Amino acid sequence: MKNIKELLQEFKEKDYKSCVNLHIHTTFSDGKSTPEEILSQAKELKMKKIAISDHNTVEAYLHNPTLKDEIVIPAIEFDCWFMGCLIHILGYGIDVNNQELKSLCAKTKAGTEADIVRLFSFRHPKQVITAIHKAGGVAVLAHPACYWAFSLNTLVKRLIKLGLDGMEVFYEYRRHRKIIKFHSEKKVARIAKKYNLVCTGGTDEHGSLKK
Ligand SMILES: [Zn+2]
Ligand SMILES: [Zn+2]
Numbered sequence: 001m002k003n004i005k006e007l008l009q010e011f012k013e014k015d016y017k018s019c020v021n022l023h024i025h026t027t028f029s030d031g032k033s034t035p036e037e038i039l040s041q042a043k044e045l046k047m048k049k050i051a052i053s054d055h056n057t058v059e060a061y062l063h064n065p066t067l068k069d070e071i072v073i074p075a076i077e078f079d080c081w082f083m084g085c086l087i088h089i090l091g092y093g094i095d096v097n098n099q100e101l102k103s104l105c106a107k108t109k110a111g112t113e114a115d116i117v118r119l120f121s122f123r124h125p126k127q128v129i130t131a132i133h134k135a136g137g138v139a140v141l142a143h144p145a146c147y148w149a150f151s152l153n154t155l156v157k158r159l160i161k162l163g164l165d166g167m168e169v170f171y172e173y174r175r176h177r178k179i180i181k182f183h184s185e186k187k188v189a190r191i192a193k194k195y196n197l198v199c200t201g202g203t204d205e206h207g208s209l210k211k
Contacts, residue, residue: 023202
């Protein structure tokens with residue numbers, strides 16, 4: 001059987017534009033659709049793989065046995081502080097019952113809500129990446145163009161030392177949540193290639209998959 005890293009390496013840019021979306025939020029964080037709604041939208045659209053990656057929580061998986069579906073990759077999006085930036089790290093293919101991973105999850109609903117509410121993260125990327133690995137997953141830097149880092153290259157290089165496996169490369173840079181972009185799409189792709197990182201993609205969906 002393929003491991004999660006091999007599976008992620010199979011998806012290319014064209015898949016992320018059509019049938020794979022590995023960055024989706026639900027009502028278990030600040031998204032508008034329930035996990036069941038997301039799953040049925042994905043089935044209607046005949047998507048190959050999706051990942052529900054709520055902020056700092058795996059509750060969607062714990063409450064919805066229907067997510068044990070072959071098209072779903074169990075995931076999470078953690079906040080952490082690093083080099084003066086609030087960064088987001090995605091974990092893919094995780095065991096959602098792993099205790100160490102759960103210990104880093106939000107303790108209150110507020111810890112899963114809108115970005116502005118979650119500015120004070122207690123997590124360090126080393127803890128987050130280690131916990132994702134212990135839960136059998138791979139750690140991916142989310143929407144890298146958003147970080148107010150003097151050098152994205154240095155930020156990524158230091159995260160790789162802590163075990164980072166991949167970078168979210170394929171997403172809608174310009175439309176991505178109206179957040180200011182500090183780095184270009186080209187630069188992100190170049191850095192991912194330079195360090196041979198797994199390249200993932202997703203829309204950071206907070207609404208419906210059906211447009
Ligand atoms: Zn994010
Ligand atoms: Zn997100």
